[in-house]
Amino acid sequence: MTAVEPLKQLLAGAFPDATELDVVDRTGGGDHFQVAVTSASLEGLSLVEQHRRVYEALAGPLADGSIHELRIKTRGSA
Amino acid sequence: MTYTNEIKDVIDGADVALFMKGTPQFVMCGNSDRALQALRRAGASVTTVDVLADPQIRQDLSAISGWPTIPQVFVKGELVGGADIVEELERSGELETTLRSKLGDDYGAALDEKTISLVGAV
Numbered sequence: 536m537t538a539v540e541p542l543k544q545l546l547a548g549a550f551p552d553a554t555e556l557d558v559v560d561r562t563g564g565g566d567h568f569q570v571a572v573t574s575a576s577l578e579g580l581s582l583v584e585q586h587r588r589v590y591e592a593l594a595g596p597l598a599d600g601s602i603h604e605l606r607i608k609t610r611g612s613a
Numbered sequence: 614m615t616y617t618n619e620i621k622d623v624i625d626g627a628d629v630a631l632f633m634k635g636t637p638q639f640v641m642c643g644n645s646d647r648a649l650q651a652l653r654r655a656g657a658s659v660t661t662v663d664v665l666a667d668p669q670i671r672q673d674l675s676a677i678s679g680w681p682t683i684p685q686v687f688v689k690g691e692l693v694g695g696a697d698i699v700e701e702l703e704r705s706g707e708l709e710t711t712l713r714s715k716l717g718d719d720y721g722a723a724l725d726e727k728t729i730s731l732v733g734a735v
Contacts, residue, residue, distance in 0.1 A: 583692055583693070583698065586694060586697070586698060587679070590680070590682075597682075606696075606697055607695075607697050608697065608701075
């Protein structure tokens with residue numbers, strides 16, 4: 536069980552139509568992550584709104600401190 | 614005790630507000646540095662607040678903005694985003710466009726970086 540899988544599952548639940556959904560443990564320490572999401576549901580939203588959707592999906596691990604640092608790359612449907 | 618009013622004063626009062634970990638002279642986090650450097654490259658006069666001065670600052674800030682992470686950048690009272698967004702806007706040229714449209718064409722004429730300490734103000 537890596538630290539990446541639970542985050543992927545949360546994102547997959549929030550973005551069921553995602554064409555790209557990637558979570559990378561940037562440091563191997565299990566708390567610095569790089570997330571990439573491409574989804575039609577993000578189309579037309581500002582970057583702030585797109586990132587908010589990702590934060591909402593990961594609200595649990597953000598609040599309990601299991602995500603120490605999060606880098607986000609979002610795109611509307613490619 | 615709460616910093617809500619002081620934080621709102623900074624957000625509404627500063628042309629460009631950067632809530633960061635540390636100060637421009639002593640940055641305590643890579644992402645705060647990324648945001649600061651992108652804003653500097655765009656010629657913005659940044660007003661910074663060190664959220665590490667008191668954990669309550671970060672809590673109150675996120676309650677106001679609905680944004681869970683640090684740094685947070687505001688231009689004329691509006692949340693622009695964190696380090697990833699600011700860098701992405703810089704790459705696309707939109708950062709300067711936003712600064713120009715909200716602050717005027719001469720926004721970069723006189724660089725005036727400020728650091729505001731909220732601790733002791735409350």
